[in-house]
Amino acid sequence: MSADSLIVLALLLPTAGAGLIAMTGRNPNLRETVTIVTSLALFATVMGVLTAVLSGAEPRTTPVEIFAGVEFGFSVEPLGMIFAVVASGLWIANSIYSIGYMRGNDEPRQTSFYVCFAIAIAATIGVAFAANLFTLFLFYEILTLSTYPLVAHKANAGAMAGGRIYLLMLLGTSMALLLPAIIWTGIVAGTLDFIPGGILDGKLGSTALGLLLALYIFGIGKAAVMPVHYWLPAAMVAPTPVSALLHAVAVVKAGVFTVLKVIVYVFGIDLLSATGASEWLVFVAAFSLLMASLVALTRNNLKARLAYSTVSQLAYVVLGAALATQAAIIGSGMQIVMHATGKITLFFCAGAIAVATRKTEISDMVGIGRRMPVTMFAFLIGSLSIIGLPPFGGTWSKWWLGIGAVDAGHAWVVAVLMVSSLLNVAYLLPIVARGYFLPPPEAKSGEPVAVTEAPAACVIPLCITAALCIVLFFAAGEVEALLAQMGMVAPTDITATLAKGEPDGP
Amino acid sequence: MISSNLPALQVVLPLLGAVLAALVRRGPIAWLIALVVSWTMPAIAFALLRQVLTEPDGVVSYALGGWTPPLGIEYRVDLVSAYILILVSVMGALVISYAPRSVASEIAPERQAWFYTMYLLCMAGLLGIAITGDAFNAFVFLEVSSLSTYVLIALGHDSRAVLSAYQYLIVGTIGATFYVLGVGLLYVMTGSLNLADIAGRIGDIENIRPLLAALAFITVGISLKVALFPVHLWLPNAYAFAPSVVTAFLASTATKVALYLLLLSVAAMIVASVVAVFQANIKRMLAYSSVAQIGYITLGIALITQTGLTGGIVHIFNHAVMKATLFMAVGCIVFRTGVVRIEDLAGIGRRMPLTMGAFVIAGLGLIGVPGTVGFVSKYFLVAGALEKGWWWLAAIIVISSLIAVVYVGRVIEVAWFREPTAAIKDAGKPPLEMLAFTCILAAAIVVLGFDTELTAGIAARAAEVLLAGMT
Amino acid sequence: MTVLSPLIDHFNYFIIIFLMVSGLYIVVARGNMIKKLVGLMLFQTSVYLLYLSPGKILGGTPPIIDENFQVYSNPLPHVLILTAIVVGVATLALGLALVLRIHEAYGTIEEDEIFAAGDEDK
Known part of the structure; x- marks a missing residue:
């Protein structure tokens, strides 16, 4: 099968899976089998596309014109490829975990849960492979809509309120800011296609560019740049696998991915660094980065703390995009991967703790490490990767971002990164420390604490993702090589690229 | 012979059908007549479109009774009115195919023939509004469709139905009279009732105040009509976009009063959307949403650019499809549960997933989510506004779609995320043909x-x- | 006279506006449904006059073609208003029929009493 048709297959698989899950809803075992098989098949398909991309191909489907200037079509470039691999790969882990969590917690309406989940994955793949802004926007909205039922899954007052904020903020920002931004782009550039080097060169003045960029950044609510981050903590009412989906696999990643994509393929980093239209964003992102870390420190609910941690980590990606140098973009792309594996591990752990002990508040988790040693160890690994210590994947994304900052002449950003890492230490590691070194309050002194881990279906995935954090430290070269293939500058601009000594796009 | 008289047939056939349906007095036979006539209408409409496309100047003009315009009444089919005719007739055919079960449950057997009579009369009125090129004739058709609508409403079971029919009659008549008043002023100013003729002469008017008053009266009158017909109007609301009236609007906006029309549309979009948010009755909510959506259409007209106008016209069609879906979905729900209060719809989504699924899709269309028709309209409208450099207008369009998020979201939340009440739990599945057309x-x-x-x-x-035509 | 002349020049319009506003007032202010209909008809009639009055051309004769006369009144408004009157009559008839039915159902045609009864039902 050619890589072009594999793209279509990658979209159809989870969609068909959703249909099958709906049909097999009466029989939970069969339904779960469908979920797992679909996720495995999707991953295999995406790997098929990856092989093609690695061999230098650029798979694409024939675009269908909706009306003049607006097309529907797919094409795969390195950034989208990486995103698709991350999403489809983590979906497998998440599926297994969901089964353990949903059964362990005896959640209602599991069928609709799995259906929405599969649709969300299909939408994520659509976002990753979109060939133009319209296609991306379409799947972006489908993603919002399919995850809304997941967020409001518990259907109690709190879940409804959280779901309402989630829907209003994501749909609201995208309809109010992103849509006009896209239409404006269409009018100015005459096309909505993602083209290496951008489509806006010479079309707008620097003030207008800055304004358009602002429309994009705040319109892409999923990227959670302050102050449109508010939905993310509100969405914490969702079951933990959903939080993992939101934070690691699909939603926020789709947001920052869109930001990166827009910066690289719509604006073009040359244009941004030439006009300085993204300067303001460096400051906004840096502020968001520090502020969210500070807020995370004050949160006692574990998932809320992780949520603010996500806001802060996403700001890294936006920061890299705003710096608009090749190294910074590579750092951003890498941060998507590294943060995904790290954060999904942390959420899996939080969920496992909730399943095994029903504890959600950090202050109650004293001594938890003795009851759940495996889970807490995975939490430690995830935390260290988020903080950015070797030998964990998170190291490299911070590294490249730092280089990018210096390249862009913003050396102070390196300091911000360091302070933020310290803050990460301050809000993540005490959880682990108190978990291991303090005895649980209910335990009698001197006696060993009984080990009560969550069900195997929960523990195994979190071990896998924790292991991935380490693997990625060593495999970062591959990711970097793939990201470096991105067509960041227009193909005509080859001489300039050669002069910089950077690898050129395919 | 037939092909040259198609414009007249488009209106006369449903009129005749109505008489026939009234004479047979038996519900099922009357339905059959209505069905046959309703499905003939799209055929005629498409034939007319073909004629329009082959005509060199793109206009089929038909002088009713042999009196030539501008003195006589002209039936004028151009691309725009052919488009509306197709829209109204196709929707009408779909609705009548969907209707019998719903009618049987809501209307006593001996009165069902009257329902179909009135339905056909209403169709005749709506098609007439779309096809006529004469402002006064448009008023007559407006009243034909309105009067039949009052009867349709009064046919309901409830004694309150009669009461609301009376109230609709009062306010509807005021609306219609405002419309005639506006037309009268236009007549005084231009000396013509033929809308194409008016459009040609309006540019010569020096004093714009009477013109403004005329347009204000017409707009207020039509808005009153549109806002007041939440019930039974699954038919697209031809009042709002009688192409001939659009022509007149366009002519006057092109010259002088674009800004006023623009402000009026903007007010309609925002105010009506906000009012829709606070409605407890789902039909009323959808009705106010219609007013807001019609604001989009007039907005497109007021932009007077290729893109904006395309957006306005395409939204006529898109809005009709979306609103018809919404009302048909609500019809299915009412058929099974009798519930119209949004609060009482708790859990309906789990009981009738397909019906509510259709409702959600149409609701997303109202918001303008990509992948639905609503996105297409909104794209053109925002693009039209941006092309003119009117930032504030683009902002207002998106703000009003944000309000749509609120009122659509409210229904979705109640329907899917609340525990079903007893009444909802016992509700059966909607009948197949109703569901199918929805x-x-x-x-x-x-x-x-x-x-x-x-x-x-x-x-x-x-x-x-x-x-x-404007230049 | 300068103050009064616009008044006299547009005498017919002032009559029309007076009728129109009083008709509307009755519709809004009266609770009796028959009286409301009367107001509605008054309101409609004022619009008939709006059409008819400009149709009269000073010095014009009735529009019957005759070689002795050159200036005719405009016949078109009369034709139109004839149609409008028919529509108005139909509206009135339907309105009255509805009032009859309301009377059967509620035993009164006073709006206040009907709404008061409706509140008790709830």
Whole structure:
């Protein structure tokens, strides 16, 4: 099968899976089998596309014109490829975990849960492979809509309120800011296609560019740049696998991915660094980065703390995009991967703790490490990767971002990164420390604490993702090589690229 | 012979059908007559479209009774009115195919023939509004469709139905009278009732105050009509976009009063959307949403650019499809549960997933989510506003779609995330044919959101025609 | 006279506006449904006059073609208003029929009493 048709297959698989899950809803075992098989098949398909991309191909489907200037079509470039691999790969882990969590917690309406989940994955793949802004926007909205039922899954007052904020903020920002931004782009550039080097060169003045960029950044609510981050903590009412989906696999990643994509393929980093239209964003992102870390420190609910941690980590990606140098973009792309594996591990752990002990508040988790040693160890690994210590994947994304900052002449950003890492230490590691070194309050002194881990279906995935954090430290070269293939500058601009000594796009 | 009289047949056939249906007095036979007539209408409409396309100047003009315009009444079919005719007749045919079960449950057997009589009369009125080129004739058809609508409302079971029919009659008549008043002022100013003629003469008027008053009266009158027909109007609301009236509007906006029309549309979009948010009755909510959506259409007209006008015209079609889906979905729910209060719809989504699924898709269309027809309209409108550099207008369009998020979201939340009440739990599945037509329309919302050749394609050409007439 | 002349020049319009506003007032202010209909008809009639009065051309004769006369009144408004009157009559008839039915159902045609009864039902 050619890589072009594999793209279509990658979209159809989870969609068909959703249909099958709906049909097999009466029989939970069969339904779960469908979920797992679909996720495995999707991953295999995406790997098929990856092989093609690695061999230098650029798979694409024939675009269908909706009306003049607006097309529907797919094409795969390195950034989208990486995103698709991350999403489809983590979906497998998440599926297994969901089964353990949903059964362990005896959640209602599991069928609709799995259906929405599969649709969300299909939408994520659509976002990753979109060939133009319209296609991306379409799947972006489908993603919002399919995850809304997941967020409001518990259907109690709190879940409804959280779901309402989630829907209003994501749909609201995208309809109010992103849509006009896209239409404006269409009018100015005459096309909505993602083209290496951008489509806006010479079309707008620097003030207008800055304004358009602002429309994009705040319109892409999923990227959670302050102050449109508010939905993310509100969405914490969702079951933990959903939080993992939101934070690691699909939603926020789709947001920052869109930001990166827009910066690289719509604006073009040359244009941004030439006009300085993204300067303001460096400051906004840096502020968001520090502020969210500070807020995370004050949160006692574990998932809320992780949520603010996500806001802060996403700001890294936006920061890299705003710096608009090749190294910074590579750092951003890498941060998507590294943060995904790290954060999904942390959420899996939080969920496992909730399943095994029903504890959600950090202050109650004293001594938890003795009851759940495996889970807490995975939490430690995830935390260290988020903080950015070797030998964990998170190291490299911070590294490249730092280089990018210096390249862009913003050396102070390196300091911000360091302070933020310290803050990460301050809000993540005490959880682990108190978990291991303090005895649980209910335990009698001197006696060993009984080990009560969550069900195997929960523990195994979190071990896998924790292991991935380490693997990625060593495999970062591959990711970097793939990201470096991105067509960041227009193909005509080859001489300039050669002069910089950077690898050129395919 | 037949082909040259098609414009008259388009209106006369349903009139005759109505008489016939009234004479047979038996519900099922009357339905059959209505069905046959309703399905003939789209055939005639498409034949007319073909004529329009072959005609060199793109206009089929038909002098009623042999009296030539501007003195006599002209039936004038151009691309725009052919488009509306197709829209109204296709929707009418779909609705009548969907109707019998719903009618049987809501109307006593001996009165069902009257329902179909009135339905056909209403169709005749709506088609007449679309096809006529004469402002006063439009008023007559407006009243034909309104009067039949009052009867349709009064046919309901409830004694409150009569009461609301009376109230509709009062306010509807005031609306219609405002419309005639506006037309009268236009007549005094231009000396003509033929709308194409008026459009030609309006540019010469020096004193714009009476013109403004006329347009204000017409707009207020039509808005009153539109706002007041929440019930039984699954038919697209031809009042709002009688193409001939659009022509007159366009002519006057092109010269002088674009800004006023613009402000009026903007007010309609925002105010009506906000009012829709606070409605407890789902039908009323949808009705106010219609007013807001019609604001989009007039907005497109007021922009007077190719893109904006295309957006306005395409939205006529798109809005009709979306609103028909919404009302048909609500019809299915009312048929099974009798519930119209949004609060009482708790859990209906789990009981009737397909029906509510159609409702959700149409609701997303109202918001303008990509992949639905609503996105296409909104794209053109925002693009039209941006092309003119009117930032504030683009902002207002998106703000009003944000309000749509609120009122659509409210229904979705109640329908899917609340525990079903006892009344909802016992509700059966809606009948197959009702469900089928609702789902067909919902599918059309998505399909036409991708394949825009039929909608935006024709709309763009219609916009060209209209704009060419202006210069 | 300068103050009064616009008044006299547009005498017919002032009559029309007076009728129109009083009709509307009755519709809004009266609770009796028959009286409301009367107001509605008054309101409509004022619009008939709006059409008819400009149709009269000073010095014009009735529009019957005759070689002795050159200036005719405009016949078109009369034709139109004839149609409008028919529509108005139909509206009135339907309105009255509805009032009859309301009377059967509620035993009164006073709006206040009907709404008061409706509140008790709830």
